Amino acid sequence: MTPGADSTAYAPQSVPAPGETLKETLEVLGIPQADLARRTGLSTKHINQVIQGTAPLSPDTALLLERATGVPAGLWNAREAAWRTQLAREEEEKALSDHVGWLDHFPLRELVSRKILPDSSKNVFNLRRLLDFFGVATPDVAENVWRGYQTAFRRSTVLSRNEYATATWLRSAEREARKQECGPYDRTELIALLPRLRALTLEKQDFWSEELPRLCGQAGVALVFVPAFTKTNVSGATRWLTSDKVMVALSDRFKTDDQFWFSLFHELAHVLLHGKRLTFMDDSENLSPTKQHEDASEDEANEFAANVLLPPQYAVAYRKLAATRYLSLAAIEAFASTAGIAPGIVVGRLQHDGAYEWRQGNHLKRPVTLA
Structure with a gap:
C-alpha cells in the first residue's frame, strides 16, 4: 500500500493464492509434488488441491510444509488468511453492489463536506465507507440497529423527516463523544455544576464552547456539538454510552442562544431525571415549554430547563416584567443583568410565554453556529 492510501480500499487480486506460492517454492527447490507428498505424509491429491486452491491450507498443513520446505508456517498461514480475506471481499463486493441505491437516502454532499465520504459518487467504495462509519455490516443491519434505538426513544423524531440524516447526525455525535475523556458519572457533581454552566450564558461562544465540555466532562458527561443536517428536526440527544459515561449532543438547528441553552439544560434534565437505558432525541416540539407532551419526561425536562435558566x-x-404593557428592551436587559443571564434567553422566554411577539427583541439573541 502506498503512503496515505486508504486502508478501506479494496485492491482486487493484490494477494497471490497460497497455492501459487507453494507451486513457485517447489519449482525453486526442485521438489516434485509427489516428493512433497511423501515428505509430508499427505496425499498427492491433497497437495494438488492446495496448489489449485480447491482445498484450504490449514495450520496443520502449514507446519508440515515448514518442515519439508523450510518456509515458516507463519508465512503459509498468513498467505492463506490473506487469500481467504480477499475472496471474502470479492464476495462482499458482489453483494454490496446490489445495495448501492441505499446511498440515495443520505445527504451525500453534506457527508462529503463533513469528511464522512470522499465524494458523492454512488458506488460500492462509498457504500463500504458509510457502513464503516456506522460500524455495521450491511444496510439492513444498519436499519435494524436504528430500529433498536427507536424502541428506547421516549420521544423520537428519527422518522419525522429524514431518518437517514438524523441517524447520521446521531452517529457523528456518538463517535465524537466516545473519543472524549471524561471522569466517571457523578450526579451530585453535575447538579453542583449547574450554576456555573448557567453563568456561561453571559460569555462569548469561543469561550463557552470549550468550557462547557470541560466542566461537563468532570461529571461524566461527554458534551458534543454537532451541526444540524438539513432535513432534520433534531436539536439535541441524550444517550448513555456506558454506565459511567453519558453523551449529550447539541445541534445548531435554531441558531440562537436562547434555544441553545434551553436545549442544553433540557438534555441535562434527561441525564439527571430519567433512566440510563433510554435514548432521548429532541426537536422543536419537545422544547416547547407551553405544550403538554404525551410523554411526561419531556414536560419534566422542559420544566427543569426553565427553572435552571430562570x-x-x-x-x-x-411575572412583573412579562405583565408590563409596553415592554422595553432596557427593562429586559436590566432584568437579565439582575438574574445573571443572557438577555436573549429572557427574550426567548417572553416570546414563548406570549408576552412578547416573535419578531420583537430578537437582536438581543446571540447567534450560535457550530463548525
Whole structure:
C-alpha cells in the first residue's frame, strides 16, 4: 500500500493464492509434488488441491510444509488468511453492489463536506465507507440497529423527516463523544455544576464552547456539538454510552442562544431525571415549554430547563416584567443583568410565554453556529 492510501480500499487480486506460492517454492527447490507428498505424509491429491486452491491450507498443513520446505508456517498461514480475506471481499463486493441505491437516502454532499465520504459518487467504495462509519455490516443491519434505538426513544423524531440524516447526525455525535475523556458519572457533581454552566450564558461562544465540555466532562458527561443536517428536526440527544459515561449532543438547528441553552439544560434534565437505558432525541416540539407532551419526561425536562435558566427566586420579578404593557428592551436587559443571564434567553422566554411577539427583541439573541 502506498503512503496515505486508504486502508478501506479494496485492491482486487493484490494477494497471490497460497497455492501459487507453494507451486513457485517447489519449482525453486526442485521438489516434485509427489516428493512433497511423501515428505509430508499427505496425499498427492491433497497437495494438488492446495496448489489449485480447491482445498484450504490449514495450520496443520502449514507446519508440515515448514518442515519439508523450510518456509515458516507463519508465512503459509498468513498467505492463506490473506487469500481467504480477499475472496471474502470479492464476495462482499458482489453483494454490496446490489445495495448501492441505499446511498440515495443520505445527504451525500453534506457527508462529503463533513469528511464522512470522499465524494458523492454512488458506488460500492462509498457504500463500504458509510457502513464503516456506522460500524455495521450491511444496510439492513444498519436499519435494524436504528430500529433498536427507536424502541428506547421516549420521544423520537428519527422518522419525522429524514431518518437517514438524523441517524447520521446521531452517529457523528456518538463517535465524537466516545473519543472524549471524561471522569466517571457523578450526579451530585453535575447538579453542583449547574450554576456555573448557567453563568456561561453571559460569555462569548469561543469561550463557552470549550468550557462547557470541560466542566461537563468532570461529571461524566461527554458534551458534543454537532451541526444540524438539513432535513432534520433534531436539536439535541441524550444517550448513555456506558454506565459511567453519558453523551449529550447539541445541534445548531435554531441558531440562537436562547434555544441553545434551553436545549442544553433540557438534555441535562434527561441525564439527571430519567433512566440510563433510554435514548432521548429532541426537536422543536419537545422544547416547547407551553405544550403538554404525551410523554411526561419531556414536560419534566422542559420544566427543569426553565427553572435552571430562570430560578424560582426570580419568578415574581419575571411575572412583573412579562405583565408590563409596553415592554422595553432596557427593562429586559436590566432584568437579565439582575438574574445573571443572557438577555436573549429572557427574550426567548417572553416570546414563548406570549408576552412578547416573535419578531420583537430578537437582536438581543446571540447567534450560535457550530463548525
